Amino acid sequence: MRWLEYIVFLALVVGLAWPTGLYLARVFERRPTFLDPALRPIESLLYRFFGVDSRQEMSAGVYTLCFVLFSAVSTGGLFLLLLVQRWLPGEPADRYLTTPMTVDLALNTAISFATTTTWQAYGGETTLRYLTQLLGLVSQNFLAGAAGLALGIAFIRGFARERSATLGNFWVDLVRALLWVLLPVAFVGSLALIWQGVPLNLAPYTEAHTLEGGVQTIAQGPVAALEFIKNLGTNGGGFFNANGAHPFENPTPLANFLVLLAIAVLPASLTITFGRMTGRRRAGRLLLAVMVGLFAGGLALCDFAEGATPPRLADLHVSGGNMEGKEVRFGVGGSVLAAVVTSNGATGSYNSMHGSYEPVGVLVPLVNMLLGEVVFGGLGTGLYSLVMIALVAVFLGGLMIGRTPEYLGKKITAIETRLAVLYALLTPAVVLVLAALALATNAGRAGLVTNPGTRGFTEVLFAYASSMANNGQNIAGLDANSVFYNLTTALAMLVGRFGLAALALALAGRFAAQRRWPTTSGTLPGDSATFGVLVLGTILLVGALSFLPVLALGPIAEALRH
Amino acid sequence: MKLREHVRVAVLSVISLTLVTGCIFPLALFAVGRLLYPGQAAGSLVTRDGVVIGSRLIGQNFIRPEYFHPRPSAAGTGYDGTSSGGTNLGPSNPKLIEGVRQLADDYRGTNGLSQDADVPIDAVTRSGSGLDPHISPRNAALQVPRVASARHMGKDVVRHMLADHTKGRQLGFMGQPRVSVLELNLALDRVAPLTPR
Numbered sequence: 020m021r022w023l024e025y026i027v028f029l030a031l032v033v034g035l036a037w038p039t040g041l042y043l044a045r046v047f048e049r050r051p052t053f054l055d056p057a058l059r060p061i062e063s064l065l066y067r068f069f070g071v072d073s074r075q076e077m078s079a080g081v082y083t084l085c086f087v088l089f090s091a092v093s094t095g096g097l098f099l100l101l102l103v104q105r106w107l108p109g110e111p112a113d114r115y116l117t118t119p120m121t122v123d124l125a126l127n128t129a130i131s132f133a134t135t136t137t138w139q140a141y142g143g144e145t146t147l148r149y150l151t152q153l154l155g156l157v158s159q160n161f162l163a164g165a166a167g168l169a170l171g172i173a174f175i176r177g178f179a180r181e182r183s184a185t186l187g188n189f190w191v192d193l194v195r196a197l198l199w200v201l202l203p204v205a206f207v208g209s210l211a212l213i214w215q216g217v218p219l220n221l222a223p224y225t226e227a228h229t230l231e232g233g234v235q236t237i238a239q240g241p242v243a244a245l246e247f248i249k250n251l252g253t254n255g256g257g258f259f260n261a262n263g264a265h266p267f268e269n270p271t272p273l274a275n276f277l278v279l280l281a282i283a284v285l286p287a288s289l290t291i292t293f294g295r296m297t298g299r300r301r302a303g304r305l306l307l308a309v310m311v312g313l314f315a316g317g318l319a320l321c322d323f324a325e326g327a328t329p330p331r332l333a334d335l336h337v338s339g340g341n342m343e344g345k346e347v348r349f350g351v352g353g354s355v356l357a358a359v360v361t362s363n364g365a366t367g368s369y370n371s372m373h374g375s376y377e378p379v380g381v382l383v384p385l386v387n388m389l390l391g392e393v394v395f396g397g398l399g400t401g402l403y404s405l406v407m408i409a410l411v412a413v414f415l416g417g418l419m420i421g422r423t424p425e426y427l428g429k430k431i432t433a434i435e436t437r438l439a440v441l442y443a444l445l446t447p448a449v450v451l452v453l454a455a456l457a458l459a460t461n462a463g464r465a466g467l468v469t470n471p472g473t474r475g476f477t478e479v480l481f482a483y484a485s486s487m488a489n490n491g492q493n494i495a496g497l498d499a500n501s502v503f504y505n506l507t508t509a510l511a512m513l514v515g516r517f518g519l520a521a522l523a524l525a526l527a528g529r530f531a532a533q534r535r536w537p538t539t540s541g542t543l544p545g546d547s548a549t550f551g552v553l554v555l556g557t558i559l560l561v562g563a564l565s566f567l568p569v570l571a572l573g574p575i576a577e578a579l580r581h
Numbered sequence: 582m583k584l585r586e587h588v589r590v591a592v593l594s595v596i597s598l599t600l601v602t603g604c605i606f607p608l609a610l611f612a613v614g615r616l617l618y619p620g621q622a623a624g625s626l627v628t629r630d631g632v633v634i635g636s637r638l639i640g641q642n643f644i645r646p647e648y649f650h651p652r653p654s655a656a657g658t659g660y661d662g663t664s665s666g667g668t669n670l671g672p673s674n675p676k677l678i679e680g681v682r683q684l685a686d687d688y689r690g691t692n693g694l695s696q697d698a699d700v701p702i703d704a705v706t707r708s709g710s711g712l713d714p715h716i717s718p719r720n721a722a723l724q725v726p727r728v729a730s731a732r733h734m735g736k737d738v739v740r741h742m743l744a745d746h747t748k749g750r751q752l753g754f755m756g757q758p759r760v761s762v763l764e765l766n767l768a769l770d771r772v773a774p775l776t777p778r
Contacts, residue, residue, distance in 0.1 A: 272756025
């Protein structure tokens with residue numbers, strides 16, 4: 020029965036990616052859509068207020084600059100809001116806010132939400148006022164998600180254009196991403212979640228008098244305003260500490276299924292947008308096929324690991340799949356699906372505790388993040404993650420057949436190759452160095468408060484993989500609310516967001532300036548099955564070369580000891 | 582455009598778009614959402630005799646033999662609605678193994694099962710939220726004899742009520758079959774009210 024849920028999910032992702040991808044192409048090519056009558060006036064009003072000329076295009080450099088400035092202002096604003104949030108009016112009452120908002124925690128949180136990472140070194144219900152969640156976090160879930168989508172579109176234009184000095188206008192792409200995509204979809208999706216039981220109120224925490232005569236205080240809040248957009252924008256930070264496991268965030272299997280679709284469909288559909296805007300539809304479909312292949316492999320492995328009774332518990336005459344840290348309503352199936360979707364989709368909204376997964380079970384989300392989230396991936400950013408590694412594959416393919424490598428009519432010369440390889444090396448460089456630093460220092464080891472040995476090692480690796488991939492899910496056994504982790508994870512988030520985006524856009528700018536070279540018999544076609552296999556192999560090869568040693572010390576060692 | 586121009590646009594855009602997404606969006610959602618689904622928006626609260634006794638979605642603790650028992654919880658000291666979370670214990674952590682051994686012994690003792698009786702895993706593991714309102718049908722079925730005898734009810738009657746409160750997979754294929762502990766216990770109280778201890 021678990022397999023039916025998986026298969027229906029994948030079928031819906033692929034099925035919905037089609038129309039969604041074509042719609043996105045319409046929106047960002049500024050062709051008419053059915054929402055225009057309502058949205059065009061708001062759009063032009065916003066441009067007038069910003070003082071931008073929407074017809075003016077930007078070079079890759081200026082586009083990147085605007086993106087960085089927008090993120091910097093967002094981070095600064097959120098940082099200030101977090102510092103003063105204790106003095107904001109409204110619920111929850113002071114006595115429930117037991118985690119102090121220190122300067123380092125505020126900085127970490129601000130960077131985290133402005134980069135779509137939404138890593139949380141705090142628990143929502145014990146730290147934040149409702150107003151902070153709405154004004155600061157809900158808005159950044161929209162804004163950072165929309166900025167990511169804009170980046171993805173600009174990247175696509177690099178391949179779609181020839182002899183062009185520009186990649187589009189950042190402000191236009193940002194506004195269109197918000198008005199035509201995120202806001203309307205999030206509104207409908209949020210209503211569906213309220214229907215399923217996600218609360219939306221500003222009430223004080225409720226005192227319930229339980230059947231056995233005790234008092235249970237139930238944290239409340241405007242949860243539904245955050246819940247859908249945090250997934251749609253591939254952010255993922257929870258309203259509550261337990262994130263997607265909390266019954267108020269994720270009350271039913273259907274709610275779970277819907278938010279997982281929200282994570283996967285837009286990033287998957289960008290492959291179709293890519294094919295449409297570049298006029299190489301088969302190449303777009305091939306990228307989607309590569310994603311689906313990798314997704315299915317990870318899912319099967321994780322299901323295999325979590326579906327069996329944990330061997331040490333079987334010895335105690337306990338039976339059933341691994342349910343430590345999982346909810347009964349989702350079971351192993353809904354939990355594993357969420358683990359695989361959220362770790363592929365740059366979204367930290369896990370619905371079960373990965374810290375209690377079996378070694379092979381936790382290996383899958385960890386590897387998904389370390390590979391750079393090429394399957395679906397972050398909204399907008401996932402597409403270029405996959406295309407960048409595809410370019411490395413093109414280069415390798417070029418070496419094999421001895422021709423100048425090219426992809427979709429764009430020549431990959433020495434400079435493009437360097438950019439792509441730099442992109443591929445940035446993740447191992449940051450993750451491995453920071454993880455080593457954490458394990459070599461007392462400040463880093465002080466975070467290991469729950470699990471000893473290989474699992475503790477995995478927790479540290481997981482934290483930096485998640486930060487670098489702008490994912491944000493964590494193994495909460497690691498106590499990450501310390502100056503050391505708040506600063507080092509923030510550094511990884513910054514490099515993961517801006518370092519990777521700058522490389523991707525620089526490359527897109529170079530491609531846009533090129534002419535489109537005609538296909539010859541010596542070209543490795545970018546839409547053939549051979550190429551798909553080559554890309555798949557390159558992803559796994561680069562991943563294995565970078566991370567096999569460190570994985571051997573963590574989950575692999577733990578699995579072998581079992 | 583100069584850098585200063587770009588900074589100005591960045592500041593204006595963050596301010597105005599924050600207003601759109603952080604104020605107007607939630608307000609619109611409040612207007613429509615609370616109109617359509619007032620009960621859910623308020624947290625699916627359950628009242629009895631005018632008193633809020635909990636939320637349909639949030640698990641609460643039960644230890645009396647007359648009630649079905651929920652899963653063990655790692656939220657605060659157990660089912661703390663302001664402190665959600667799991668144990669985060671890894672699968673080879675001795676604390677996990679010993680904890681489960683203890684919980685399994687307790688479960689067998691409470692429900693009159695033999696020393697090496699097979700125990701459903703959800704009964705001896707802690708959920709991710711610590712607020713899981715559900716147990717598996719197999720877990721509930723093993724508790725039927727205890728509940729029935731503590732309440733002086735027929736096992737068949739309790740079993741029948743359990744069946745009525747067992748939810749299947751949503752839409753036939755999503756998630757797991759499950760029993761809401763609070764709702765089942767409320768139904769039991771309606772049939773045979775308990776004297777407060």
